[in-house]
Amino acid sequence: MSDDRRVSLLVVRCRLGEREAFHDLVRIWHDPLWRYVRGMVGAPHVADDVAQETWVAVVRGLPRLREPERFAPWLFTIARRTVTDHLRQAYRTPETAEEVTEAVADDSGGLGGVLTTLEIEAGLGGLPPLEREVLILFHLQDLPLADCADVLGVPPGTVKSRLHRARRMLRDVLVERGYEA
Numbered sequence: 103m104s105d106d107r108r109v110s111l112l113v114v115r116c117r118l119g120e121r122e123a124f125h126d127l128v129r130i131w132h133d134p135l136w137r138y139v140r141g142m143v144g145a146p147h148v149a150d151d152v153a154q155e156t157w158v159a160v161v162r163g164l165p166r167l168r169e170p171e172r173f174a175p176w177l178f179t180i181a182r183r184t185v186t187d188h189l190r191q192a193y194r195t196p197e198t199a200e201e202v203t204e205a206v207a208d209d210s211g212g213l214g215g216v217l218t219t220l221e222i223e224a225g226l227g228g229l230p231p232l233e234r235e236v237l238i239l240f241h242l243q244d245l246p247l248a249d250c251a252d253v254l255g256v257p258p259g260t261v262k263s264r265l266h267r268a269r270r271m272l273r274d275v276l277v278e279r280g281y282e283a
Contacts, residue, residue: 103174106171114171128157131174134243135181141238144227152188156181175252178239182253189231221281228275233268240265 109130115123135156140149159180168174226234239250240261251258 110170113164113173115165116164117167117170119213124161127173131177132157133160135177138178138181139185141223141226142231142235143188146187152184154182155188156184158214159184172252174245175249178245178249178253179255180244182235203223217275221276222272223277225272225276228279229268229271230242232264233271236261236264236273 111188112127114128116127120222127203132153134270136149136153137157139152140146143149143152151185155176160177163176163180167173169176226237236250236254239245240247245253247258247261254261254264256264
């Protein structure tokens, strides 16, 4: 059975009230969700809270999910809204925004010219939110272009142009931090 079909079946079982199916769904999708959220908010402890809020919204919204096979874009759309709400709140409280910035800056240590995941994540932290988000969804979460477009609520052509701009910006940020292009 394909992974997409397996996830669709789990979604249907969740809608029927099977707790074990929801646990399986979380087991499969929590790490990708957390990596996306972590890339958007910076700090791991904040990512934990935002991911948990996302799962609460998923539980509440599962009965309204009409197409179980579209679970991944639906999940990341909910995560995106949750991240947006969190960032909006963080910008209202300057201390929180500073903590997030410091957490990203703390991740930028070097290991002899080889880019680690943490260094790439720190480079992503130097990008504007729209560019950071499209890179995370497309490259780190491996969502197809069409699913990225669904999550972001934009046409596929816009996703392509954001990806192009974001890749260039990420390269510039990494070069500025001393990594070769």
